[in-house]
Amino acid sequence: MRTPGSEGLPYILMRERQESMKYAGLLVMPAGFFLSIAALVLFPAAAPRAAFVLCGLAVEGLGLAVAVRGHMEARKESHP
Amino acid sequence: MNPVSPLISDAAFALTLALLLVAPLALAGVALINTGLGRSRSAAQALLGSLAMVAVAAIVFAVAGCAFAGTAGGASHIFHLAGKPWSWLGAGPWFLGGLGVAAPQAQLALLFELLAVGLAAVIPWGSGMDRWKLTAGCAAAAVMALTVFPLTVHWIWGGGWLAQLGANFGVGAGFLDGGGAATVHLLGGICALAVIWIAGPRKGKFPKEGLATALPGHHAVYVLFGCLLALVGWLAWNVAGAVIFLHAPLSALPGTAVNTVLTAAMAVAATFTVTRVRFGKPDASLCANGWLAGLVASSACAGVVTPGAALFVGLVAGIITPLIVEVLELALSIDDPSGAITVHAVGGLWGLIAAGLFAPMAGQFIAQLVGISALLGLVLPLVYLLFWVLNRVHPFRVDGDGERIGMDLHELGGGAYPEFVIHRDESYR
Numbered sequence: 001m002r003t004p005g006s007e008g009l010p011y012i013l014m015r016e017r018q019e020s021m022k023y024a025g026l027l028v029m030p031a032g033f034f035l036s037i038a039a040l041v042l043f044p045a046a047a048p049r050a051a052f053v054l055c056g057l058a059v060e061g062l063g064l065a066v067a068v069r070g071h072m073e074a075r076k077e078s079h080p
Numbered sequence: 081m082n083p084v085s086p087l088i089s090d091a092a093f094a095l096t097l098a099l100l101l102v103a104p105l106a107l108a109g110v111a112l113i114n115t116g117l118g119r120s121r122s123a124a125q126a127l128l129g130s131l132a133m134v135a136v137a138a139i140v141f142a143v144a145g146c147a148f149a150g151t152a153g154g155a156s157h158i159f160h161l162a163g164k165p166w167s168w169l170g171a172g173p174w175f176l177g178g179l180g181v182a183a184p185q186a187q188l189a190l191l192f193e194l195l196a197v198g199l200a201a202v203i204p205w206g207s208g209m210d211r212w213k214l215t216a217g218c219a220a221a222a223v224m225a226l227t228v229f230p231l232t233v234h235w236i237w238g239g240g241w242l243a244q245l246g247a248n249f250g251v252g253a254g255f256l257d258g259g260g261a262a263t264v265h266l267l268g269g270i271c272a273l274a275v276i277w278i279a280g281p282r283k284g285k286f287p288k289e290g291l292a293t294a295l296p297g298h299h300a301v302y303v304l305f306g307c308l309l310a311l312v313g314w315l316a317w318n319v320a321g322a323v324i325f326l327h328a329p330l331s332a333l334p335g336t337a338v339n340t341v342l343t344a345a346m347a348v349a350a351t352f353t354v355t356r357v358r359f360g361k362p363d364a365s366l367c368a369n370g371w372l373a374g375l376v377a378s379s380a381c382a383g384v385v386t387p388g389a390a391l392f393v394g395l396v397a398g399i400i401t402p403l404i405v406e407v408l409e410l411a412l413s414i415d416d417p418s419g420a421i422t423v424h425a426v427g428g429l430w431g432l433i434a435a436g437l438f439a440p441m442a443g444q445f446i447a448q449l450v451g452i453s454a455l456l457g458l459v460l461p462l463v464y465l466l467f468w469v470l471n472r473v474h475p476f477r478v479d480g481d482g483e484r485i486g487m488d489l490h491e492l493g494g495g496a497y498p499e500f501v502i503h504r505d506e507s508y509r
Contacts, residue, residue, distance in 0.1 A: 022277075033457025036450050041139045041251050046443060051253075053449045060457045067439045072413050080234040 016019050025067030032059030087219070088185045091329055092323055094312060096188050099320040100195065105444045106313025107134060107199050109306040114418045116302030121486025122494035123298065129214050132219040133205050134198035140225040147174045148230035149193060151186040151376075152239035155192030164248045166241045170234040188324050193233055196264045197225050202267025206418030208275045208476065210295075211483055212284050213490050216476045223466050224271060228459055230307065232263045234456065239327055242454060245447045252444030255369040255451035256435050258321040258328075258336075259379030261428040269425020272416065276466045277457030279476040283483050296365070303368045306366050314375045315340055320381035331398075332383070339382040340375065341502055343400035345376025346391045350398025353354030358402070366402045369419045373401040373427035381438060389438040396434075398400050 039052030088096075095482060111130035118126045141149075146272035150170020152154050155243050157169040172178075202379065205470035208217065235242040236257050258262060295304060315337050320334045322328040351370025355363040377397040382390065404422045408414040429452060436448030467476075482490035489495060 017314050025421070026464055029461050030456075030458045036453035040245070040251070040450065044250075050446050050449070053446055055450060056453050056457070060453060064456065064460075066164065068412055068414075069487075070122065 021070030022067055025063045025065070025070055027064065028063030028073075031059045032056040032061075032063060035059055083254055084163075084295035086268075088188075088323070090328075093188065093332070095186045095333075096320045096323045097191075097273060099316040100188065100191050102316040103192075103195050103313050103320060103372060104198075105309050106317055107195070107202060107250055109114070109308070109310025109313055110199065110205075110206070110382030112140035112302045112306030112309065113368060114202065114209065116299040117206065117297035117418045118209040118325070119486070120298035120497060120500075121488055123488065124356045124486035124494070125207075125214060125491050126209055127496075128492065129205070129212075129217050130202050130213060132218050133201040134180070136218045137197045137201035137225040137229075138194055139220045140222045141194060141229065142176050143367070144174055144192070145188060145197065145225045145230040146176055147172045148226075149233040150183070150238040150240075151189060152237070152243070154239070156234065156239065165244070167239060167244065170238050170240075170242060171228065179267070185324060188320070189237060192320060192324055193237065194205030196233075196260050197229050199260070200229055200264045200268045200271070201225065201266070203420050203424050204271040204306075205239055207272035207416045207420040208250075208279050210419045210487060212275065212279055213474075213476060214487075215477050216470070216474050217473055219272070219470055220467060220476075223470055224267075224463075227466060228463055229266060232267055232455065232459060235262050236451065238438050242447075242451050245450060250443065251446040251450070252439070252441040255447050256326070256384055256439060256444065257380055257432065257451070258326040259318040260321065261376060261431040261435075263450060265376045265379060265424040265428035265431070266452075269420070269421050269428060270421075270455065270460045270463050271467070272418075272420035273425065273460070274467045275476065276414055276416055276421070277464070278467055280440065280470050281413065282417070283480065285415045286413050292413070292415075293373065296334070297417070300364045301390075303365055307368050307371045310372060310375060311341070311344060314378065318379060318382045320338065326383045328383055331345055332337040335387070336383045338387055339385060340378045342380065342387055342390040343394035343397070344371050344374035347377070347392025347398035351401055352398075354402050363402070365419075366405060368424050369405060370398045370401045372422045373397045373430075376424055376427035377434065380428065384435055384440075385438040388422060393431065393434045393438075397430055400426065468509050 033054030036053045039049045043049040043052055115123050115126040149171050150172045155168040158165045158167045201224055234240040236255055241258050242255035244254055245251040246400040259440045263432035282292055306320055319333050319336050348367055348371040350366050352362045354368050374394045374397045377393050381393055401422055404426055406418050406423060408416060425437055432448050
């Protein structure tokens with residue numbers, strides 16, 4: 001049975017990295033939203049506006065991927 | 081969507097009210113599907129939970145949530161940015177005050193939202209089955225009905241900034257969501273993801289070595305009958321939504337109903353084919369998921385696309401549903417018993433994108449993308465934060481003993497099938 005006590009410092013550090021990945025991913029997602037909003041305000045033309053909104057969505061996707069990855073690794077450690 | 085509600089004729093009012101009285105069948109269908117996809121030892125808790133979620137969500141929304149949701153053209157909190165008004169939160173009366181004297185369109189919208197909040201609350205309940213405490217589920221439904229649901233409803237249906245994208249920025253007709261693909265399904269799917277992340281997988285689902293353990297649903301008949309019930313409810317929901325939120329004329333409503341049926345039909349046909357090719361035989365639960373994903377996708381686009389486009393939307397929804405279910409479970413270790421993330425979140429996302437692609441209004445695609453961006457970028461982290469705090473106050477997950485004996489015995493003191501011997505779960509050997 002792997003527990004923080006039995007694994008020592010490397011395990012604790014790994015868990016902390018995974019925890020921070022979860023929250024970092026979720027914090028990146030609003031940045032993508034603000035990019036999309038900025039596109040509305042800054043670009044009246046359709047093409048650059050669409051491109052900027054898509055960039056915002058890409059940033060959100062990146063944040064989601066990091067959050068999923070963070071949760072996934074944490075899950076592996078807690079498998080019964 | 082036009083934030084200012086035009087007058088509604090008496091005929092349209094009567095028809096929409098009648099449709100909304102049938103709409104809860106969608107809720108019954110989803111509750112049955114959730115129950116059938118769970119295990120037999122948690123069946124009573126699953127169905128009672130659905131009832132409780134609907135009750136709690138409706139009460140909380142009626143008491144306070146409706147004030148934050150507001151109504152189109154009603155009072156709201158506004159800030160100004162770049163010379164444009166951004167209505168971000170409703171400022172209506174609490175306790176559904178003024179309902180009796182409100183405009184007919186506003187009355188129908190409130191009834192629609194009161195039913196929609198129940199459906200949105202039931203969606204994550206299916207994902208947390210077999211491990212999510214009933215009381216914690218009710219608390220989550222209350223939080224949802226008080227915070228994120230009214231927020232998104234105001235933005236999209238209540239004349240908020242997403243509804244006004246067309247008027248303020250010339251982006252199509254504003255964010256289009258006649259049947260609740262965003263406010264109900266995408267939001268419900270987002271909540272389901274947060275619940276799964278916080279509660280964790282069912283015991284024995286992901287062994288340390290090897291593939292994920294299959295924990296099949298206990299009652300395929302519930303699941304498939306739930307699909308048929310859901311169709312009736314969805315027809316009512318999409319047609320009523322087209323009248324209330326898209327201001328569709330009566331002559332456009334048969335088209336909306338036809339598109340709803342076509343999308344679901346094509347989706348289930350596609351899922352049937354994909355599972356037949358992949359596994360040698362069609363998979364009943366995945367076909368049910370495909371059907372439901374088609375219905376969810378139709379919620380966004382049935383009122384604004386042609387029948388040909390509806391078929392295409394259903395085709396894509398039906399193909400991606402079984403594939404995403406597999407990816408989530410096998411590659412991403414996400415234990416989602418009801419498939420809510422795939423069906424409601426991904427299906428809703430695809431429907432919203434398709435509405436942007438196939439709607440005749442210029443610039444509609446950008447409006448849809450901005451709405452999706454708001455829900456994913458702002459609402460998902462917010463839901464996670466709220467549920468994370470709630471989990472600290474009242475833990476979501478039942479203890480190990482409760483999970484072992486089943487939620488029925490642990491939480492209710494009796495099983496759903498007392499005269500039947502429930503077989504032992506192989507994963508506990």
